[in-house]
Amino acid sequence: xxxxxxxxxxxxxxxxxxxxxxxxxxxxxxxxxxxxxxxxxxxxxxxxxxxxxxxxxxxxxxxxxxxxxxxxxxxxxxxxxxxxxxxxxxxxxxxxxxxxxxxxxxxxxxxxxxxxxxxxxxxxxxxxxxxxxxxxxxxxxxxxxxxxxxxxxxxxxxxxxxxxxxxxxxxxxxxxxxxxxxxxxxxxxxxxxxxxxxxxx
Amino acid sequence: xxxxxxxxxxxxxxxxxxxxxxxxxxxxxxxxxxxxxxxxxxxxxxxxxxxxxxxxxxxxxxxxxxxxxxxxxxxxxxxxxxxxxxxxxxxxxxxxxxxxxxxxxxxxxxxxxxxxxxxxxxxxxxxxxxxxxxxxxxxxxxxxxxxxxxxxxxxxxxxxx
Numbered sequence: 181x182x183x184x185x186x187x188x189x190x191x192x193x194x195x196x197x198x199x200x201x202x203x204x205x206x207x208x209x210x211x212x213x214x215x216x217x218x219x220x221x222x223x224x225x226x227x228x229x230x231x232x233x234x235x236x237x238x239x240x241x242x243x244x245x246x247x248x249x250x251x252x253x254x255x256x257x258x259x260x261x262x263x264x265x266x267x268x269x270x271x272x273x274x275x276x277x278x279x280x281x282x283x284x285x286x287x288x289x290x291x292x293x294x295x296x297x298x299x300x301x302x303x304x305x306x307x308x309x310x311x312x313x314x315x316x317x318x319x320x321x322x323x324x325x326x327x328x329x330x331x332x333x334x335x336x337x338x339x340x341x342x343x344x345x346x347x348x349x350x351x352x353x354x355x356x357x358x359x360x361x362x363x364x365x366x367x368x369x370x371x372x373x374x375x376x377x378x379x380x381x
Numbered sequence: 382x383x384x385x386x387x388x389x390x391x392x393x394x395x396x397x398x399x400x401x402x403x404x405x406x407x408x409x410x411x412x413x414x415x416x417x418x419x420x421x422x423x424x425x426x427x428x429x430x431x432x433x434x435x436x437x438x439x440x441x442x443x444x445x446x447x448x449x450x451x452x453x454x455x456x457x458x459x460x461x462x463x464x465x466x467x468x469x470x471x472x473x474x475x476x477x478x479x480x481x482x483x484x485x486x487x488x489x490x491x492x493x494x495x496x497x498x499x500x501x502x503x504x505x506x507x508x509x510x511x512x513x514x515x516x517x518x519x520x521x522x523x524x525x526x527x528x529x530x531x532x533x534x535x536x537x538x539x540x541x542x
Contacts, residue, residue: 223440229463232433235425239437239445242399242423263426267434271423366469373440 183351184327186281187212190252192331193279196338201248202240202376206233208287209252209279211359218362220375221247226359231260234268234278241273241343244376248275248338255282255309256294262312268343269317276343281350282309288358313345320344382407382513382537385414391516393418395523397473398444401431405450405477407539428453429460435472436464444527447474450539451496461503465532473526474534476500481511481538500534507534 186208194216197203204223205213207230214224223240225233237251258265258280268276284297284306293300296307310323320340324330330348337346362368388411392400400415401423402408416422423438425431428449435445449457454476464470480490500507508522519535526533 227463227467229429229433229460232429232436232460232463235430235433236437236440239401239423239434239439239443240441241437242421243438243441243443261427261430264430267423267425267430365467369440369468369470373442376440377442 181326181329181349183283183349184324184330186283186350186353187215188327189281189330189348189350190216192327192334193250193252196334197250198248201250202244203250203252204233204237204240205252206230206257207254207359208283208353208356209254209281211288211356212353213252214359214362220371223372224359224362224368226361227365231257231264233257234261234264237276237278238264238268238271238273241276242271245273245275247376248277249273250338251276251278253278253280254287255280255284255296256286258309259294259296262316265313265316265318265345272343274342277338277340278343278345279337280309280345280347282347283350283352285352287352287356291352291354291356309347310345313347318343318345322346325349382510383411383516385411386417387414387516389415389418389420391520392420392446395473395520396444396527397446399423399435399438400446400448401425401435401438402448403428403431403450403453405452405479405539407537408448408450408475408477411448428457432457432460432464432472436468436470439470439472445472447472449474450477451479451492451536454499455495458499458503465503465505469530471526471530471532473523473532476507476534476536477539478509478536479539482540486540496536500536505534506531507536509536509538511538
C-alpha cells in the first residue's frame with residue numbers, strides 16, 4: 181500500500197472538523213493545514229519548540245474539557261518528546277486527539293531519516309509508533325497505512341474515547357519548506373485566546 | 382525552608398490553578414500541601430514538557446505555574462524560549478537552586494556557576510529566596526504577573542543535591 185499524501189489526509193480532516201474544534205498544527209502539517217484555510221481556533225504552532233505540540237495540546241485539553249483538541253504532529257516531533265505520551269495517558273484527557281503523520285524523515289531540513297525509520301537504523305527495522313503509544317498507556321490507538329483507510333476510518337478516530345492517537349504512514353513532501361508564521365506570535369496568541377473564550381463573537 | 386501547606390496557600394492566593402512540575406528533593410515535599418489547597422498538580426516526564434503543558438493551560442484560560450529544579454531549567458531552554466519569549470505567555474515559575482545552601486557538601490556543583498547567568502541570559506525577572514524570613518517576597522514578586530505580561534521567577538535556595 182502506498183503512503184498517504186499529507187495534503188489529502190488533511191483535506192479529509194478538514195471536511196470533518198467541527199467549528200468548535202481546536203486544531204494545533206506543527207511543522208509540515210502546519211504548512212499544509214494553513215494552505216487549506218484559516219480558522220479562529222487553529223493554533224498554528226509556528227514558531228514552535230519542536231516536539232512540544234502534544235504537550236501544549238494536553239494543557240489545552242485539560243483547561244478546556246468542553247472542546248475537542250486535535251493535534252497534527254510529525255514523527256520527528258514526537259520522537260523529541262516521547263515522554264509526553266506517558267504524561268498524556270497519566271492525565272487521560274478524553275477530549276485530546278493526536279494525529280501522527282509518520283513520513284520517516286525530518287522533512288523541512290532536507291528529508292534526513294529519523295532514528296525511527298528503517299533507513300535511519302543499522303538493522304533496517306522500523307519503530308512502531310502505535311505500539312509505542314499502547315506501551316505508554318494509551319488505549320484508543322489506530323494505525324493506517326494508506327489514504328483510503330484513513331479517510332474511511334477518520335470519523336471513528338474522532339469519535340473514539342480519548343485520549344486518542346492515530347498514526348498514518350504518510351509520504352514525505354519532496355523539497356518541502358518549513359512552515360512560515362502567519363503573523364506576529366503574541367498577537368496571534370491573544371486572538372486565539374479571545375476566540376476560545378468566545379469573545380470574538 | 383517552607384512547608385508545602387504554606388506554599389499551597391500562597392499559590393492559591395495568587396490565583397494559580399495548576400502546578401506543572403518535575404519534583405526534586407525540596408519541591409517534591411510540597412506536593413501534598415499544594416493539592417490540599419485545591420490546586421491541580423501536573424507531573425510531567427521532563428522539564429521541556431512543563432513549559433508547553435503550562436502554555437496550553439494558559440491558552441485555555443487556566444493559571445498555571447511551572448515548578449522545577451535548576452537542572453530542569455537547563456534542560457528546558459528551548460521550550461521556555463518558545464512559550465515565554467516567542468508567544469509572550471506570562472507563565473510564572475518556581476526554580477529550585479540546587480546546592481545553594483550546602484555549598485560545602487557538594488563542592489564544585491556547577492549549578493552554582495550557571496543557574497543565575499542562565500536566568501539572566503533568558504531575560505527572566507527572578508527573585509532569589511535564601512531564608513524563611515523572605516517568604517512575603519515571593520508573593521510580592523509574583524503578584525501581578527498576568528497584568529504585567531512578565532514571566533516572573535522565584536529562585537528557591539536548596540540544600541543538599
